[in-house]
Amino acid sequence: MRMAMIGLGRMGANMSRRLRRGGIEVVGYDRSPEVVEQLAAEAGMVPADSLEDLVERLEAPRLVWVMLPAGEVTEACIERLAALLDPGDVLVDGGNANYHDSQRRAARLAEAGIEFIDAGTSGGVWGLDNGYCLMVGGSETAVERLAPALRVLAPAPDRGWAHVGPVGSGHFTKMVHNGIEYGMMQAMAEGFALLHGKTEFQLDLAQIAELWRHGSVVRSWLLDLSAAALAEDQQLAGVAPVVADSGEGRWTAIEAIDQGVALPVISLSLAMRFASQDREGYANRLLAMMRNAFGGHAVERRSASGDSPAAG
Structure with missing residues (x-):
């Protein structure tokens, strides 16, 4: 089997490596020629120097996988x-x-007779060794053609991938998956923050995270990753308290509004990410002024540089 991979970033490159390990020929293209050359030398990928070159190196009917940023x-x-x-x-x-x-x-592609598959992909940088969870939407015919690659990319040939429905269902399922991920991460972070704040017990957070990994109800891969981070540095002093959102949490919340479905945990976890990104803090500054106006409560004033508050 020969297929193409367009976009050889962290995910695309590792997926190409896993496909090659599984005996599938990969024609690869990336806007960075150095990345293409490196992966060709390392994994035996067939290099392409343009999209036109990539298409020419495939025999019809072709199978092309795009692994690029959304948008x-x-x-x-x-x-x-x-x-x-x-x-x-x-x-x-x-x-x-x-x-x-x-x-x-x-x-749009159907008008040209081209089949389209949307493959929600989870696994991150660990997917190369552990395999990827693949949520696939498309026609039965198209997915059957892709199946040999899915069996190689997944954790095992018979699990970790599924044809979940028609076109759109793969990315819809992945969207909801990421919304759930937001809520799980937020709950775990809040719990450890509470443990961290109970200084009188002098709790060893790395010990507790490792403890919970074995036999507890909350054991998970997210807990595994948290345990590894806490074992290295419990204070996390060098990490800024800013959490990015990739967009799928927003889409999940919008879908919930459209359907009229209550998603309080997922929606609030998204709001907390927004709050962590708010360097201006305008709403909180206005709240401080309201509180001062009706109750005479003190307002902390920013220093002249605006970097840190000064009592006022």
Whole structure:
């Protein structure tokens, strides 16, 4: 089997490596020629120096996997591929795309006779060794053609991947997966913050995290990762308290509003990420002024530089 991988970042490169380990030929392209050359030398990937070159190196019917950041980059790549591929070819988007975009792209490609698969992909940088969880949406015919690659990429040939439904369902399932992930991470972080704050007990957070990993109800991969981080540095002094959101938590909250489904934990975990990113703190400054106005409570004033508060 020969297929193409477009986008050789952390995920795309490791997926290419895993495919090669499983005996699948991979034609790879990335905007960075150095990355392409390195992966070709290391894993035996067939290098391509352009999308046109990549398509020419595949025999019809072709199988092309796109592993790029969601948004304009993926949109532009798929538009270019639509003009290069032939009827019967299969195009897979394994990035974190909005499922509405996936449905729209599938309809656009169908006009040219090109099959589209949306593959929600989870596993991160650990996927190379542990395998990836793959949530796949598309037609039965297209997914069957992709199945040999899915069996190699997954943790095992018979588990860790599934054809979950029609086009759009793969990225929809991955969206909800990430929303759940937000809530689990937030709960775990809050629990350890509470443990950290009980200074009178002098709790060893690394010990507790390791304890919970074995036999407890909350054992999980997220706990494994937290235990490893706490074993290295319990104070986390060098880490800024800013948590990014990749977009899927937002899409999950919007979907909940559209459906009228209550998602308090996921929605609040998303709000907490927004709060961690708020360097301006305008709402809290206005709250301080309200409290001062009705109750005469003291207001802390910023220093002239604006970097730290001064009592006032």
